[in-house]
Amino acid sequence: LDQKQRAKDLIALFEDARAGGTLDAPGCYLDECAPGMLTVERVDGVALADTIGTNGAPPAEGPVDREAIARQLASAWLRQATTGRVLPFDFDLDDIRLRDGRLVLVGGVLEPLSASERSELLNYLAAAAADDPDAAWNWIGSAAECGTNGQPEIVLRRRLRQVVPFRDGEWGGEDRLAEHLAVQWRATREA
Numbered sequence: 001l002d003q004k005q006r007a008k009d010l011i012a013l014f015e016d017a018r019a020g021g022t023l024d025a026p027g028c029y030l031d032e033c034a035p036g037m038l039t040v041e042r043v044d045g046v047a048l049a050d051t052i053g054t055n056g057a058p059p060a061e062g063p064v065d066r067e068a069i070a071r072q073l074a075s076a077w078l079r080q081a082t083t084g085r086v087l088p089f090d091f092d093l094d095d096i097r098l099r100d101g102r103l104v105l106v107g108g109v110l111e112p113l114s115a116s117e118r119s120e121l122l123n124y125l126a127a128a129a130a131d132d133p134d135a136a137w138n139w140i141g142s143a144a145e146c147g148t149n150g151q152p153e154i155v156l157r158r159r160l161r162q163v164v165p166f167r168d169g170e171w172g173g174e175d176r177l178a179e180h181l182a183v184q185w186r187a188t189r190e191a
Contacts, residue, residue, distance in 0.1 A: 002035050003033055003035055003037055003038040004030070004034065004035055006038055006110070007028045007029075007033040007038055007039075008030070009086050009110035009111075010025045010026065010028040011025075011028050011030065012084075012085045012112070013025035013080070013084065013085075013086050013088070013105065013110060014026070014027060014028065015085075016085055016086070021076070021079060021080055021083070021084055022072075022075065022079055022080075022102070023077060023084075023103050023105055024099075024102050024103060024104045025104065025105055025106075026040040026041045026104060026106060027041040028040045040106075043099065043104050044099055045097035045098050045099030045100075046097065046098050047093065047094050047095075047096065047097055047098075048069065048093040048094075048096040048097070048103070049092070049094045051069065052066050052093070069098075072103065073096070076103050078125075081113075081118075081121060082118065082121070082122055082125075083118075085112060086110040086111060086112050086113060087110065087111045087112075087113050087121070088105055088108050088109070088110055089110075089111065090108050090109040091105060091107055091108025092107075092108075094107065095107030120139050120142070121139065123135070123139060124136055124138070124139030124140070125177075125181075128177060128180045128181055128184060129177045129180075131180065133157075133160040133184075134161070136160060137156075137157055137160055140156070140160070140184065140188055141153065141157075156188060156191035159187045159190075159191065160184060
């Protein structure tokens with residue numbers, strides 16, 4: 001990774017949070033960064049994985065409302081994806097710290113988004129919410145790196161048309177958009 005670019009992306013996420021976003025980033029010292037070095041503020045707080053207790057471990061601070069935290073994270077990511085300048089992805093619960101009720105992203109990948117890319121992502125989210133796999137494919141197909149022979153594309157299109165969240169997902173709740181997104185992204189990654 002070019003750490004100077006990563007620093008710029010973290011600064012954009014930090015500024016988005018100051019402008020009303022709900023997914024925060026650590027302060028970044030651009031003058032102290034180099035292509036091989038990233039300098040950020042120390043982030044206090046507890047990793048989200050420790051907060052909710054994953055892998056059978058108990059939560060760090062007694063019982064926690066896992067659903068409320070999941071809603072907060074989903075809302076923060078969705079707001080950032082639809083209005084922010086960078087899109088966070090490829091992160092897990094260890095990459096997010098809970099500090100004073102705010103979510104701070106300390107890991108994962110940030111992708112800068114132009115206005116047209118954000119519009120395409122919104123179209124994808126609308127297609128996923130409407131359970132329209134062919135419309136969802138328009139964004140996935142342009143964003144995914146499919147093989148040159150087209151075979152992964154055909155397999156992935158078929159897989160998206162056959163998605164059944166309660167069968168293919170990891171949970172069976174009422175939040176169909178989250179379940180569709182999780183299953184579609186998993187299928188895309190596998191293809």
